[in-house]
Amino acid sequence: MPVATPDRIPPADLLVVTGAGDWPADCAARLPGLPMIASSLAYQLPVEAPRAAEFRSRLKAITASSPAEASVxxxxxxxxRPITVVGTPQTDALPRHTPEPGTVLVLTSVTRSSQTGGSAPGTELLLAAAERLAAAGKHILVGLHPREDRSLWERYEISSVPSVQASARAEAAIGIPGTVFPVVAAVGVPLVGCTDPRLQIPGYLLSVCSHTITAADAAVSAVAEAKPVSRDVLYEAVGPIGGSARRLLKVWRKSGIRV
Known part of the structure; x- marks a missing residue:
């Protein structure tokens, strides 16, 4: 796929932004002649971004994965204004849930900050929860965040496939609620969320958790009691399942047509 940089911008028909932070706002300012669309591909918080006003009048369309994500x-x-709910492309090819007895998927975040980005509150709680689960006889399967320190988790099995595919093996999953949570819930996996008072999490990500914990000692019982979410809760959080990429690209294509 061709890569564009601020100093090397190839011809284009459409600028798609996934947020309103400094980078997308700077790109919008640098490309004033391009039609724009905003697509929510990762969770945001329901607070207006400081630079959103710089380009929102240029948006030809807005998409989100689910009704709850659209509201946020x-x-x-x-x-x-109206937002088109297209679903989550990751749900277009969900694996079949065939859980292995005693297997718990740990969905990691980033424990230590580095030059590539910050860390998430609650990661130490997740490490401790994994230890409690392993001590209780659970097989820990780790879905490793791309920026996570691998050495922190090498005592367990680290999945060789992405977390959504790995979740098919798990009786339950535990982690800090994030973008992947509704997709894992769509596989049929019960979820336990590790929450920290310092971390702001949209309600719809918490809604797919069967339980949330604030102490590692609660992990074993929470995992044992975890149940899959209802269809109504799942739809609100993840949107329509199947055909999502096609719906998203249809909106992009229509918005990029010059008239």
Whole structure:
């Protein structure tokens, strides 16, 4: 796939932004002649972004994965306009849930900050929870975040496939609620969320958790009692399942047509 940089911008028909932070806002300012669309591909918070006003009047369309994500994205952009719910492309080819007895998937975040980005509150709780689960006889399967320190988890099995595919093996999953949570829930895996008072998490990500814990000692019982979410809760959080990539690209294609 061709890569564009601020100093090397190839011809284009459409600029797609996934947020309203400094980088997307700077790109929008640098490409004033391109039609724009905003697509929520990772969770935001329901608070208007400081730079959203710089480009929201240029948006030809806005998409989100689910009804709940659309509501949050609307607040984040400050647009107060219809948002097209397209679903999550990751759900277009979900694995079949065939859990292995005693297997728990740990969905890691980033424990230590580095030059590539910050860390998430609650990661130490997740490490401790994994230790409690292993001590209780659970087989720990780790879905490793791309920026996570691998050495912290090498005592366990680290999945060789992405977390959504790995979740098919798990009786339950535990982690800090994030973008992947609704997708794992769509596989049929019960989820336990590790929460920290310092971390702001949208309600719809918490809604797919069967339980949330704030202490590692609660991990074993929470995993044992975890149940899959209902269809209604799942739809609100993840959106329509199947055909999502096609729906998303259809909106992009229509928005990029020059008239």
């Amino acid at each position: 994205f609307d607040d984040y952009l400050g647009t107060r």
